[in-house]
Amino acid sequence: METAVRVQHKVTRPRADALRNRERIVTAAREMFVEFGPDVPLDEVARRAGVGNATVYRNFPDRDALVREVVCSVMDRTSEAAELALAETGDAFEALSRFVHACADERLSALCPMMSSAFDQHHPDLEAARERIEELAERLMARAREAGQLRPDVGVGDIMIAVAQLSRPPAGTATLCFDRFVHRHLQLFLDGLRAPARSELPGTTATMEDLRKA
Structure with a gap:
């Protein structure tokens, strides 16, 4: 045998x-x-x-592989913060606020230029990390909107643009000197998101697709 x-x-x-x-x-x-x-x-x-x-x-x-890993790891940590906010925070707007401040703490805006650099924007790891954070941001906003706490004329793109502009200057441009202003200015922005809206916003709601096309 x-x-x-x-x-x-x-x-x-x-x-x-x-x-x-x-x-x-x-x-x-x-x-x-x-x-x-x-x-x-x-x-x-x-x-x-x-x-x-x-x-x-x-x-x-190569450098592209390292940059991609850094961007993915930052987005993953931000997503984890969003999941914790959804699980631990009963107040819907407070959960959204925690997410926005977590984005600032991860220095998302300083890393934004790298997300549009030469490396493969359609790499599976990058797309998975991006989809996860977008889906969680949508959930946080939907929950706050359903609770009547978030004005209806803002989208995820509006949130991410504001975080990028308010949280940090571009990488290497006196980034650390602005740390003491970050959460103060973000809180002013968040107060402007609360419903009922105090004014009518010009233009249209910004989506993540708008940001990718920009």
């Missing part, structure tokens, strides 16, 4: 130290992109992360 031999394939998982190194690289890159812009030398990213150049390139073969 012919003996059947079952070959067991070992699943290789990244070691804990390798995962930590990757996280340190992404964190360092995010900090330096915010402070200096997306063209900061990768050698400097490696130095801040406390790893060798080879470790950076082993995880991210």
Whole structure:
């Protein structure tokens, strides 16, 4: 009889130290992109992360791969903040406010220029992260609107434009000097979103599709 031999394939998982190194690289890159812009030398990213150049390139073969990972990780953390707000906050407008302030804390506006850079805008990871944050923002706004707390003439695009304009200047442009104004000005903006509306807005509601076409 012919003996059947079952070959067991070992699943290789990244070691804990390798995962930590990757996280340190992404964190360092995010900090330096915010402070200096997306063209900061990768050698400097490696130095801040406390790893060798080879470790950076082993995880991210080129700059586009690292920028994409930074953008995705920021959007993922913002989405997690939105999910927590939905789960933990009974007041619908307060949940929306928590999301807006979380966007500011993640420095979304400083990273916005990278979202329209040369790397593949249709990469599956990027599209998944973008769809998740848009869907959560829509849910937060819908809940506040249904509760009669959010004026009806604003869209997700309006929220994201305002966060980008009010929360941070462009990367590398005295970004950290504006931190003390961020949440104060965002709160002024949020107060203007409350229903009933005090005025009629000019133009039309901005959607995320409008932002992608801009």
